[in-house]
Amino acid sequence: MSEPIEFTYRDALRLALRDAMTADSSIIVIGEEVGLYGGAYGVTKGLIDDFGPERLIDTPISEAGLVGAAVGAAMTGLRPVAELMYVDFIGLAMDQIANQAAKIRYMFGGQIGVPMLLRTQGGTGRSGAAQHSQSLEAWIMHTPGLRLAMPATVTDAYVLLRHALTLPDPTVFIEHKALYTQKGILDREQPADWGQAKVLRAGSDLTIVTYSRMVHFALEAAGSLADDGIDAEVIDLRTLNPLDRETIVASVAKTGRALVVTEDTLTAGVSAEIAAILQEEAFDWLEEPVIRLAGEDIPIPVAPELEAGSIPSPARIISTARKLMRR
Amino acid sequence: MNDAPRNSRSTEYYRQLLRVRTFEERVGELFVRGGTAGSMLHLSIGEEAAAVGVTAHMGDGDSFTTHHRGHGIFLARGADPNRMMAEIAGAESGYCAGKGGSMHIADRELGHLGANAIVGGGIPAVIGAGLSARHFKSNAVSVAFFGDGAAQQGVLYESMNMAALWSLPCLFVCINNQYGMGTKIDRSAARTEFEDRATAFGLRGARADGGDVEKVAEVAGELIEAARAGAAGFLVVDCYRFHGHARMDKSPYRDDAEETEGRKTDPLALQRRRLIEDALLSESQCDEIAESVTEEMDAAVDFAIKGRQPAQDALFQDVYAPGQPAPEPVDQRIAKVLAE
Ligand SMILES: Cc1ncc(C[n+]2csc(CCOP(=O)(O)OP(=O)(O)O)c2C)c(N)n1
């Protein structure tokens, strides 16, 4: 066993791509600025030196075209990784994702699969304003035929990306722009446990269900809550499709209280789906209504204070948890 | 087929045009009898030369996508009319097990990457197929078939640019039947010389008379050969949509005189005349071909009618690959929730 090494989330993603591309010569990366520039957020930096411009394909600024090309490549023997620079640009490519990639296997009676990965990043944290800060995972989660992963940790960035690059169906992988510099110990050998949520902190008083960057906010909040005598369980969903209902239901059956935390907007968002599941499957154990602490139903403003105010914070997770505990 | 001597090649074109025409006529009749799944049936009568002339140059390993009016293209490329008709009927024995229908036929074996009900939606897939051909160092070409209406969609231009930029083995075929639903091309495009748009992108642009299958085949052959060598192309095939946009459309937006004139651009009639005038076939030999095609397509209708509807348990199959987590049926979820 070699020494555990500290990695950033970004470097773990790059390593996952490098390892996967080394193992599987049918993997190509196609997107804007993925080659020479190294990716808008540096995830693909240097890969062009290892794999060449034929496998790191810099495209014109043509989101529908490049995602559509990935669909066609996936149908004809390649395993493309299409990079969408910001999830906010997904509207331009949505037909290719939702009407083409997601439906091809089904429409064509199971004959042809689309083993492509769409890598992108979302969320606030860099004052990107209304068109560069959104959390649009609900759009993907709403569409049958797509898988969806949103890693929160360095090891998950690696293992989920590696696993996603073995799946037979179109998969969307949404990174968080505020996590790229997050550091952690990378355990490359950890099983991917794709489709399984993880209890990152065990607790007995309430369950905080979350994913992506909010996992870190929730863990921070849980630490403070513990000082206050409130024992919060924190669950990282990791993949939103498949969604691990068993783990969250089992946790709420134990704690009797659920707080769903998302950066994604409140109305018809991911938190609405989780709350509905808990209402259906944990009804008998709920001591209180399921509480949703989600992104506000507004466009994201640029001013840093306003940006921060548009999404949950550790302080608000703490105050909301206290209210839920009637404290 | 394009390497064959003139006699057999011209005869084969005639036979293929006739197969497409007859197939489409049978689809129309099946609809009237209530035998089709749905009414979204777009017939390619009048446009057969584009299908036959281009696919004549395609073979193993090549791929293509089509628009919603794509029966003829796939048939000319070698589809089994039985399985096509069955798919149009929504039967289990169809190409897509009754899940796709007229607008979503595909076939892995013949490189059919799918017909599309999103105007322009299937076009960029040929870029990916072109990248695959390059990656695997094959000689394959990938052809996108679409209409004049789709020629106004943005994704086409993204794709044309990439094909030219990366020198991909791709061909864009715009079947210009003059209409997108009820909108004539001069009401949707200020300039209708679409091949000029192609040359502006650095593609080989060409235009062919869709009333003459031999002309289409000749131009398409040159373009496909160039595309295989990395010079992507764009072909406009001028024709006329003989009937309404879909089966229910009676075309009130155009007058009878125009339709009568438009239907004179008939690749099937021309090819038959040509065969006879050039003494390649006799009247009776042409009729014999027609009889065998009629038999073939009647059999396709019988096959489709006898086809079983897919079983209900197919509903949740193939959303994801076999063995992967599948969607939970609503009733199952309800039962589980209320049982607790
Ligand atoms: C994106 C999209 N917009 C609109 C439609 C509705 N629609 C279906 S066919 C059609 C006309 C298409 O015209 P063209 O591309 O010329 O093909 P044609 O029907 O003439 O073969 C329209 C507007 C659609 N299916 N998809």
Ligand SMILES: [Mg+2]
């Ligand atoms: Mg048209």
